[in-house]
Amino acid sequence: MSEFLLYNTLSRQVEPFGPADGVRVRMYTCGPTVYNPAHLGNFRTFLFEDLLRRSLALRGWSVEQVMNLTDVDDKIIKRANERGLTIREVTDPVVDIFHTHRTYLRIQPAEHYPRATDYIAQMITLVERLIAKGVAYQAEDRSVYFAIDKFPEYGRLSRLDTREIKAGARVSQDEYTKDNAQDFALWKAAKEEDERVEAAWESPWGRGRPGWHLECSAMAMDILGETIDLHAGGVDLIFPHHEDEIAQSEAATGRVFARCWCHGEFLLVDSAKMAKRVGNVWGVAELQEEGLDGAAARHFMFGTHYRQQLNLSSDALEASRKAVRRVGDLAARLATAKGAPSALSAVAVEAEADVRAALANDLNAPQALSALFIFVNRANALLDQGGDDVAALERARSAFAVIDGVLDLVPGPIAVDDALATRVAGLIEDRKAARARRDFGESDRIRAELAAEGIVLEDGPEGTTWKRT
Ligand code: AMP
Numbered sequence: 001m002s003e004f005l006l007y008n009t010l011s012r013q014v015e016p017f018g019p020a021d022g023v024r025v026r027m028y029t030c031g032p033t034v035y036n037p038a039h040l041g042n043f044r045t046f047l048f049e050d051l052l053r054r055s056l057a058l059r060g061w062s063v064e065q066v067m068n069l070t071d072v073d074d075k076i077i078k079r080a081n082e083r084g085l086t087i088r089e090v091t092d093p094v095v096d097i098f099h100t101h102r103t104y105l106r107i108q109p110a111e112h113y114p115r116a117t118d119y120i121a122q123m124i125t126l127v128e129r130l131i132a133k134g135v136a137y138q139a140e141d142r143s144v145y146f147a148i149d150k151f152p153e154y155g156r157l158s159r160l161d162t163r164e165i166k167a168g169a170r171v172s173q174d175e176y177t178k179d180n181a182q183d184f185a186l187w188k189a190a191k192e193e194d195e196r197v198e199a200a201w202e203s204p205w206g207r208g209r210p211g212w213h214l215e216c217s218a219m220a221m222d223i224l225g226e227t228i229d230l231h232a233g234g235v236d237l238i239f240p241h242h243e244d245e246i247a248q249s250e251a252a253t254g255r256v257f258a259r260c261w262c263h264g265e266f267l268l269v270d271s272a273k274m275a276k277r278v279g280n281v282w283g284v285a286e287l288q289e290e291g292l293d294g295a296a297a298r299h300f301m302f303g304t305h306y307r308q309q310l311n312l313s314s315d316a317l318e319a320s321r322k323a324v325r326r327v328g329d330l331a332a333r334l335a336t337a338k339g340a341p342s343a344l345s346a347v348a349v350e351a352e353a354d355v356r357a358a359l360a361n362d363l364n365a366p367q368a369l370s371a372l373f374i375f376v377n378r379a380n381a382l383l384d385q386g387g388d389d390v391a392a393l394e395r396a397r398s399a400f401a402v403i404d405g406v407l408d409l410v411p412g413p414i415a416v417d418d419a420l421a422t423r424v425a426g427l428i429e430d431r432k433a434a435r436a437r438r439d440f441g442e443s444d445r446i447r448a449e450l451a452a453e454g455i456v457l458e459d460g461p462e463g464t465t466w467k468r469t
């Protein structure tokens with residue numbers, strides 16, 4: 001079998017990757033904080049992880065993926081207090097929206113979606129182990145911290161030498177400065193506002209709640225085991241989040257936590273990171289309002305390598321809308337053709353091999369896309385010629401199925417909403433009436449009004465029908 005290459009943030013190198021047991025890839029992906037619907041920046045990362053899991057499966061391994069749902073953190077607690085709700089009441093609807101949007105983007109479901117608040121017992125056990133090993137301590141504020149100077153490997157992932165280490169200095173916020181390394185909170189003593197929104201649990205150190213970093217270590221090791229094959233997330237998680245996950249896990253077990261670390265680059269808007277606090281977020285809801293198919297969003301995201309930044313723009317989304325239409329047209333042609341020229345077989349074999357090679361080369365999706373579109377062009381040209389080689393047609397269908405099984409770019413049928421259908425039907429009736437009274441000016445005006453919206457009318461023996469251009 002051929003090599004599967006991945007860039008490993010730990011070594012800063014592209015390396016051959018494979019699961020430790022040769023069969024199943026145990027993969028942990030940091031999921032959304034469910035206080036707001038995830039934005040397209042978050043989804044760029046989740047789409048990169050979808051591409052990763054599908055490419056691993058294409059290579060012949062089975063995949064067991066965990067994506068956690070962070071349902072307790074500073075932001076959620078703040079929101080719950082503002083609205084007079086419990087944290088569950090804040091997060092439950094956001095979890096539902098996440099899955100709806102995930103489905104729209106055709107992101108395959110992970111095998112597990114653990115919620116942090118369902119793993120409090122495992123988190124407490126992990127903190128107990130760390131205290132027993134002497135790498136964690138309860139401070140006078142009653143919270144428990146990880147002592148980074150007791151774990152000499154601290155900083156390996158993020159190459160900490162470029163940062164200032166503030167051993168003994170403590171930080172309790174879930175998200176904190178990227179410049180200093182400090183003792184971070186594993187378990188936070190409960191405050192009044194935590195109790196009010198049901199974000200506090202009993203522990204050996206008094207009532208409290210877990211720190212964000214602790215969640216991932218506890219859930220990853222509980223579900224996937226102490227050493228996992230692959231851990232992924234966005235580049236902003238390298239420090240401190242992933243550094244802290246490694247420290248907590250490896251200090252407790254004495255084993256390697258994750259064999260390979262993969263990080264996806266940011267989605268930008270006008271060259272700034274898409275982020276809630278910058279105020280430049282686009283969500284799936286906006287794409288749906290534009291009538292954009294999830295396939296087009298995938299095409300847009302996969303057009304740039306996951307380790308490069310990508311700028312979101314309407315023009316690029318429009319180009320993707322057109323591109324996936326061509327993929328859909330070929331899919332339909334392959335499905336309905338009765339035969340093809342024999343030359344289609346070699347074209348299909350080459351396309352499939354090129355896509356497999358591109359994806360196995362550190363998930364080179366842009367190259368996979370270009371191989372797909374070469375296939376689209378060549379296959380269309382050959383199908384235009386006509387032919388009766390059924391085996392060649394079958395080979396093309398199977399190559400297409402393999403390629404699209406990973407990229408998933410065939411758009412669904414164009415959704416026509418009821419309001420539009422009713423309005424067009426009304427205008428068709430008005431136009432019929434105008435023509436009956438020989439008011440051709442009005443009839444032309446109605447036709448032009450619809451044409452401006454991309455709708456053409458076709459007069460036939462059974463009356464007037466319409467379609468989108
Ligand atoms: P959060 O919900 O903030 O914990 O983020 C969920 C995931 O989205 C993490 O893996 C982040 O690294 C990733 N992420 C956040 N913002 C962006 C962005 N603008 N582009 C790509 N990934 C992002």
Ligand code: ZN
Pocket residue numbers: 029030031216241245
């Ligand atoms: Zn995490």
